[in-house]
Amino acid sequence: MVGAKLAERLARDGMLAGMPVAHVRLADVVESGSPARAGFDAEVVVGDLGDDGVVADLLEDCPDVIFHLAAVVSAAAERDLGQGYRVNLDGMRLLLDGIRTRGIDYRPRVVLASSIAVFGAPFPEVIGDEQLLAPLTSYGTQKAIAELLLSDYSRRGFLDGIGLRLPTICVRPGKPNAAASGFFSNIIREPLNGEEAVLPVPDDTRHWHASPRSAVGFLVHAATIDTGLLGDRRCLTMPGVSVTVAEQIEALRRVAGDEVVRRIRRAPDESIMAIVAGWPRDFDPRRARALGFSAETDFEEIIRIHIEDELGGTIPAAGV
Amino acid sequence: MVGAKLAERLARDGMLAGMPVAHVRLADVVESGSPARAGFDAEVVVGDLGDDGVVADLLEDCPDVIFHLAAVVSAAAERDLGQGYRVNLDGMRLLLDGIRTRGIDYRPRVVLASSIAVFGAPFPEVIGDEQLLAPLTSYGTQKAIAELLLSDYSRRGFLDGIGLRLPTICVRPGKPNAAASGFFSNIIREPLNGEEAVLPVPDDTRHWHASPRSAVGFLVHAATIDTGLLGDRRCLTMPGVSVTVAEQIEALRRVAGDEVVRRIRRAPDESIMAIVAGWPRDFDPRRARALGFSAETDFEEIIRIHIEDELGGTIPAAGV
Numbered sequence: 001m002v003g004a005k006l007a008e009r010l011a012r013d014g015m016l017a018g019m020p021v022a023h024v025r026l027a028d029v030v031e032s033g034s035p036a037r038a039g040f041d042a043e044v045v046v047g048d049l050g051d052d053g054v055v056a057d058l059l060e061d062c063p064d065v066i067f068h069l070a071a072v073v074s075a076a077a078e079r080d081l082g083q084g085y086r087v088n089l090d091g092m093r094l095l096l097d098g099i100r101t102r103g104i105d106y107r108p109r110v111v112l113a114s115s116i117a118v119f120g121a122p123f124p125e126v127i128g129d130e131q132l133l134a135p136l137t138s139y140g141t142q143k144a145i146a147e148l149l150l151s152d153y154s155r156r157g158f159l160d161g162i163g164l165r166l167p168t169i170c171v172r173p174g175k176p177n178a179a180a181s182g183f184f185s186n187i188i189r190e191p192l193n194g195e196e197a198v199l200p201v202p203d204d205t206r207h208w209h210a211s212p213r214s215a216v217g218f219l220v221h222a223a224t225i226d227t228g229l230l231g232d233r234r235c236l237t238m239p240g241v242s243v244t245v246a247e248q249i250e251a252l253r254r255v256a257g258d259e260v261v262r263r264i265r266r267a268p269d270e271s272i273m274a275i276v277a278g279w280p281r282d283f284d285p286r287r288a289r290a291l292g293f294s295a296e297t298d299f300e301e302i303i304r305i306h307i308e309d310e311l312g313g314t315i316p317a318a319g320v
Numbered sequence: 321m322v323g324a325k326l327a328e329r330l331a332r333d334g335m336l337a338g339m340p341v342a343h344v345r346l347a348d349v350v351e352s353g354s355p356a357r358a359g360f361d362a363e364v365v366v367g368d369l370g371d372d373g374v375v376a377d378l379l380e381d382c383p384d385v386i387f388h389l390a391a392v393v394s395a396a397a398e399r400d401l402g403q404g405y406r407v408n409l410d411g412m413r414l415l416l417d418g419i420r421t422r423g424i425d426y427r428p429r430v431v432l433a434s435s436i437a438v439f440g441a442p443f444p445e446v447i448g449d450e451q452l453l454a455p456l457t458s459y460g461t462q463k464a465i466a467e468l469l470l471s472d473y474s475r476r477g478f479l480d481g482i483g484l485r486l487p488t489i490c491v492r493p494g495k496p497n498a499a500a501s502g503f504f505s506n507i508i509r510e511p512l513n514g515e516e517a518v519l520p521v522p523d524d525t526r527h528w529h530a531s532p533r534s535a536v537g538f539l540v541h542a543a544t545i546d547t548g549l550l551g552d553r554r555c556l557t558m559p560g561v562s563v564t565v566a567e568q569i570e571a572l573r574r575v576a577g578d579e580v581v582r583r584i585r586r587a588p589d590e591s592i593m594a595i596v597a598g599w600p601r602d603f604d605p606r607r608a609r610a611l612g613f614s615a616e617t618d619f620e621e622i623i624r625i626h627i628e629d630e631l632g633g634t635i636p637a638a639g640v
Contacts, residue, residue, distance in 0.1 A: 232456055
């Protein structure tokens, strides 16, 4: 999802890091659509980073910038340990070693999508930039390892890496999915579409969000900035908005009215509550802000961006 | 070195974690000596963890306790990136996956020797248990990754892991070596043997030390404790003694006299000074202390242990 939006953004900008975008290769395990009206040559590659030869093909013409967003996500990595390590760890290493062995003059910018899942409870109410990596999932472990590898290979001069710990992306477009974090988006997206959404946690549950548009903005900015400013710590927690579910709902009410909010049905789910209890609630991402990364300032803005980017600027359910 | 001393300790105790030691397999890339007067069957295995079949052989009879001390050390891992990752990361994964696929009833205690090299400057003068992993060497990166893997595989229930970040081991027995940290031991060991030792850093250089005897004590204690007390953070910074080089030298003077101390020759080396400047100086390892891990209380004790364990209780150079 973020990858497709990034491709659209590149097509719209035509530029990245002050240079015209000449060629974009979009690689995924399923066939991705290429962006409409792109001024560049967009090539769609279907392949698994962990498979023989895929990395070599991707690096064939030495791309200047590589966005590595591929991952076996949280629930899947927990269900299938081998598959998670194969894609999230071995895939990363194959990519890094592919770059390292490509030649001494090749040192691309590598932008890694990491995750706040690298952190695990107990943590302070507001998490600073010095928080230790202590993941509580295999996915978070694999992302933490990917961060360490990125920093080491950058320090050694094989590439110019930067890792971004993305907030939970909200409002995630598309259908409700089975992810434990899905409800944060469902309770906004579904009522706006006239559908009911289930809220499985208490209203005082606090979490850390940014819009898909911000996520793309982080990636583009990461491709642009002077990484000399990062020092040896190449990975950063991205800005976001810390809100409770109650604050999400009040923002929805201000944007779309009571009738829309009434489509949220409370159905507490102990298992989801237990998972969410281990998640971070708030960050103070000073390093990223000082480097010019920015997200929304409140949750209402996150909802308005969803309406602009996904609903053509109007609320389909408002007239229902 | 620590492995050989651990085998001797097991031979002397005959017990580990309240159980008689029945069988010990000593695996190394070179042939290790087996301890004298052991009441158990000691088998010496020569093999590389990263090579096919070696892990399967080592796990054949499902050892209850596994001490994983093997590593490509700091300077070598920096010199040869591939070899460091192969042994320190792939070797660790092969071991963990070997255990995981051995069977659902097999859940051994795995004691990993990690290192304070998982930390990198900038850090506070005294480093606490919440310090983030930010290594500045490939060796430190590989150890940090090994820690993350150990915690994840333990959380998943495949094994019962505990990782120990060992201080710099001092006084390291044997000949002076090329390690950047070698001088911390050289300036004690060599003068006691009537030999000159070179000090390449200023006298106010502070560092974190424990004796080889303490290192073995940490490993044995780690095999013994209730890991339920660790929670999900399976890796601990071990206790040690924080001293300046000047304090090391004054301790040597008290133990062995002025004549011995005069054998230390100051020869500042900018390259070693630069490396040492990135190293931690002092820790407050509360978690480990609360769990019963203990080291020496001062550097004089570290010297006396060296004289007891390596020099038969007397100072050869005292009468020179």
